[in-house]
Amino acid sequence: MRVCQAYRFALNPSPAQQRALVSHAGAARFAWNWGLARCQERYAAEGKWYSAAELHKLWNQQKKADPGLAWWPVNSKCAYQEAFRDLDRALRDFIRSKNGQRAGRRLGFPGFKKRGRCRDSFRLTGAMRCDRSAVTLPRLGRIKTHESTRKLARRLEDGPARILSATVSRTAQRWFVSFTVEVERGVPARHAQAGSVIGIDLGVKTLLTGVDDTGTVVSIAGPKPLRASLRRLRRASRAHSRKQPGSANRRRQAGRLARIHARVANVRADALHKATTSLARRYQTAVIEDLNVAGMTRNRTLAQAISDQGFGRARRMLAYKTGWHGGALLIADRWFPSSRLCSGCGAVKAKLALSERVYRCGCGLVLDRDVNAARNLLYLAVSGTERLNACRGSVRPVPDRRRPSKQEPGTAHAGKAGTAARQQAAAA
Numbered sequence: 001m002r003v004c005q006a007y008r009f010a011l012n013p014s015p016a017q018q019r020a021l022v023s024h025a026g027a028a029r030f031a032w033n034w035g036l037a038r039c040q041e042r043y044a045a046e047g048k049w050y051s052a053a054e055l056h057k058l059w060n061q062q063k064k065a066d067p068g069l070a071w072w073p074v075n076s077k078c079a080y081q082e083a084f085r086d087l088d089r090a091l092r093d094f095i096r097s098k099n100g101q102r103a104g105r106r107l108g109f110p111g112f113k114k115r116g117r118c119r120d121s122f123r124l125t126g127a128m129r130c131d132r133s134a135v136t137l138p139r140l141g142r143i144k145t146h147e148s149t150r151k152l153a154r155r156l157e158d159g160p161a162r163i164l165s166a167t168v169s170r171t172a173q174r175w176f177v178s179f180t181v182e183v184e185r186g187v188p189a190r191h192a193q194a195g196s197v198i199g200i201d202l203g204v205k206t207l208l209t210g211v212d213d214t215g216t217v218v219s220i221a222g223p224k225p226l227r228a229s230l231r232r233l234r235r236a237s238r239a240h241s242r243k244q245p246g247s248a249n250r251r252r253q254a255g256r257l258a259r260i261h262a263r264v265a266n267v268r269a270d271a272l273h274k275a276t277t278s279l280a281r282r283y284q285t286a287v288i289e290d291l292n293v294a295g296m297t298r299n300r301t302l303a304q305a306i307s308d309q310g311f312g313r314a315r316r317m318l319a320y321k322t323g324w325h326g327g328a329l330l331i332a333d334r335w336f337p338s339s340r341l342c343s344g345c346g347a348v349k350a351k352l353a354l355s356e357r358v359y360r361c362g363c364g365l366v367l368d369r370d371v372n373a374a375r376n377l378l379y380l381a382v383s384g385t386e387r388l389n390a391c392r393g394s395v396r397p398v399p400d401r402r403r404p405s406k407q408e409p410g411t412a413h414a415g416k417a418g419t420a421a422r423q424q425a426a427a428a
Contacts, residue, residue: 001187003320004164004180009135010146011168011175020140021120021168021175027075028122029113031059031083036110039091052088056081076139082123082165105294121169128163128179130156135177137166143177152179160184172262173255188326191284198283199377201338201370202291202314204305205357207275209370211378212283217371220275225267226308233260268310272317280321287377288315290334302354330381343367343375 013021038058039049050058059080063069072080090110096102129136130153134144155161164180198212207222226233236257243250279286293312297303315329322329332338340349344365352359352369359365359372367375 001185002182003185005183005185006178007149007152007181008176008178009149011135011177012144012146013175017140017143018175021170024075024079024122024140024168025120025170026115027072028079028083029115029118029120031080032087033112034059035084035087036112039087049091052081052084055084055087059084076124078124078126078138079122082125086123119169119171121167123165123167125165128166130179135166137168137177145177152181155181155183172258174262185324187324191326193282194284196283197285197287197378197381198279199287199374199379199381200279200318201373201377202289202309202311203370204302204309206370207271207309208314209368209374210279211371211374213378213382217374218279219370222309223267223271224305224308225264225271226304229260229264233257233264236260268308269313272310272314276314276317276321280318280325280327284327285330285381286318286322286327287330287332287381288318289336289338289377290331291315292334332377332380336376336380338373338376338380339369341372341376343372343379 011021035050035055038055043049063072087110093102094107094109097104097107124138124140126138127136128138130149131142132148132150132153134142135149136142152161156163161181161183164182167178167180169176169178196213198210198218200208200210202208207220208218209220210218212218236253240250240253240257243253291311293306296306296311299306319329337348339359340352342348342359342361342363342365344361345363347361347363349361357369359367359369365372
């Protein structure tokens, strides 16, 4: 199976190479602003804007005629071309979002980029190589890396991988290169633990709580890196705000603040990768809830804790990692009451406060609420109950990559899903 996979490495450029990287990032930013200005001018006159190919043609004409653009050959032509393509994609996404054809939050019209107010990045295409301890990029040449690139270099030498593009960006005063690689992955025809199933409940107290088909409870505590770094972040942010704008001290303090934020993101990503990889290797089928993370973060008291755990990223990781190991990820309906549903008798509570960490039912069941929710998700997969929603798409359970493009709230009674099998088993 051929998939597109990213390989990200930290660069260790020389001072001259750092200046070249900054120049390329500035060129991409200039091309974006130049193209956006041309699109706005045409839209005001004709009611439409230029495509990426048209912008590239206009740029080729103007860069030769305008003496003020004599500096353009210093940078790779890919930096300008890819900036025009990014702008074209942003404009098309804006129209699709405006017409309701794009899922997610409403996108605004693309804006101009200003140095110091946007991320320094640019994308390159063409001939690129990896030689174990360095990467070779167009126009920039050979740049050393902080870490070994042996894994990618070996795949490129053997032939099952091909570099499509490279995105160079700066995060917390450090430069990174991210290769988009088309890789031939050997997906097993059968999972190593065939038939194994686990129900996973994402929570605030613990990163995830799972119950597998053998009844074993799997609990992985999240590191909560943002909460652990709040004191340092407050002090660094306060020190940054006290520095004179435009001074060297303010730039130095901004770098310190960015490094703390980068470490928080790295610790969170490391924990999520380790947890999801372990689950994808141990279980063939994983069941997870379709959480409305954007809506949950509107709760002022829970927004920070929810963002600190990374619910959305955990689901995305499970989706592709289960496929890599020959498994599947099933998504429960968003309206399935996994926390309010009793895993013993199937009764549904009308309300369950978040402060109630222990689930108590009239049938005598006393269980941790996260474990109870994970059991319900497990029973949901075992029962195999399916139903159709308004747009006739199977929404419980379904593979994550086969969800209907137009998803509407379920119309059937979610509380009855998966309970019939448990009641029959109890009667037997």
